[in-house]
Amino acid sequence: MSRGFVKEDDQEEIPFIPPRADLPEGTPNYVTPAGMEELLAERTALTEEREGLQAETEKDRRIGQNMIDLKLKQLNERINSARVVEKVVEPVETVRFGTEVSLKIGNADRPQNFRIVGVDEADIKKGKIAFTSPLAKLLMHQEKGKKVTLALPGGERTFEILEIRA
The missing domain is CATH 1.10.287 (Helix Hairpins)
Incomplete structure (x- = not known):
């Protein structure tokens, strides 16, 4: 039926629902x-x-x-x-999905802790990063004491793995 024969009040817009956290295809x-x-x-x-x-x-x-x-x-x-x-059981030798990692970021005095989790549970304010994030990808399968470098638009940042916990 042509829109010309339908009252405007009868038209319902399809609501926009923002997509969930990005999960790359495949x-x-x-x-x-x-x-x-x-x-x-x-x-x-x-x-x-x-x-x-x-x-x-x-x-x-x-x-x-x-x-x-x-x-x-x-x-x-x-x-x-x-x-x-x-959940991973102790002892943990390398960074894996679900582990918590304590990192020294650049020249910072205090370490920061992050748990590597799924995309829907990631929340940087709670110290949870998605396994698909660039940082998590760099950290995966690395051992305590290893330093990794992340290229950022403003330059590079170095992360040293201080501790890995289940």
Whole structure:
């Protein structure tokens, strides 16, 4: 039917849902056990939100449900593709997925700690970096005492591995 014969009020825009964290094509969706629990809890929360959704009009309710449905679709795709990597046990000789690494960055006095996790659980404020990040890729399979250099737009930065923990 031509748009000329449809009332404008009947037109609903498809809501824009920002994509989840980038996972390069062909890259396995590794997650830690805690990361999988977070994904499942997120799905439960979204399902409960959808069931309890209230809106002033039927149109607002449909738009709200569509937004939640799209978020659930993206989330379910991630959950279905997830490969849970069990926690590494001590002793840890090299940096691997799920390990925490203590780094000396450049000439800094204090070390910083980072855990290498899945893309959906990455949160730099919590010291969690995605295994797909340039830093994590450089650190993977390196041993304590090793120095790696990351090329950045403003120059290079050196990271020394001080400690590796499960």
